[in-house]
Amino acid sequence: MTRLIAFNKPFGVLSQFTDGGARPTLAGFVAVPGVYPAGRLDRDSEGLLLLTDDGRLQARIADPRFKLAKTYWVQVEGIPEPAQLAQLRHGVMLNDGPTLPAEADMMAPPALWPRDPPVRFRKSVPDSWISLTIREGRNRQVRRMTAAVGLPTLRLVRWRIGDWTLDGLPTGEWRQI
The missing domain is CATH 3.30.70.1560 (Alpha-L RNA-binding motif)
Structure with a gap:
């Protein structure tokens, strides 16, 4: 079953699960194994970030060719x-x-x-x-x-x-x- 998660990313959080420095990442908020962001949202931007475990869905959401x-x-x-x-x-x-x-x-x-x-x-x-x-x-x-x-x-x-x-x-x- 495909997992799709809506996350309200706070200001200052990176749109990734790991960081070489001490900056906050998704790992501090979303403890769901196997999901990855479908696209990015800048560290200084806030709001909706979708995460999924389905690579095809991830591409459909993030790839500009689909013009979502x-x-x-x-x-x-x-x-x-x-x-x-x-x-x-x-x-x-x-x-x-x-x-x-x-x-x-x-x-x-x-x-x-x-x-x-x-x-x-x-x-x-x-x-x-x-x-x-x-x-x-x-x-x-x-x-x-x-x-x-x-x-x-x-x-x-x-x-x-x-x-x-x-x-x-x-x-x-x-x-x-």
């Missing part, structure tokens, strides 16, 4: 202008080439767990939240996309992969799907 939609809730510095959201929707030119078009919309600040450490607050610079759905998986792609349109990322939470979401899953916890 991934939705991120992104706290950005500044208030997006319609033109900035339009740029994200049409695709952004990055140093490794253009991105595919994304779904990009303003959103109300979500009711999330506190981040440790908290995001730096600056009275003189407003921040806001956008929902960004991409169908690629380049290294630090969401952060690079928002920066390319003049909206640096402050906090990045992956909320959805395909039909799977974080709904009801506290940070640092996992559930069998």
Whole structure:
């Protein structure tokens, strides 16, 4: 029987089970033998990480050829202008080439767990939240996309992969799907 686990990865945790240093890894949270991450989530990003013991399923989730939609809730510095959201929707030119078009919309600040450490607050610079759905998986792609349109990322939470979401899953916890 295939195992599929949804894990709400906290900020600062590596998307792997071992590390040569003393950084926190998945091993400190998921004590299920034989499962491996289907894709990666940067150490300074939070949210949904899927783990499975099925190599074919792992490839289907992680491989950009399958264009599985991934939705991120992104706290950005500044208030997006319609033109900035339009740029994200049409695709952004990055140093490794253009991105595919994304779904990009303003959103109300979500009711999330506190981040440790908290995001730096600056009275003189407003921040806001956008929902960004991409169908690629380049290294630090969401952060690079928002920066390319003049909206640096402050906090990045992956909320959805395909039909799977974080709904009801506290940070640092996992559930069998």
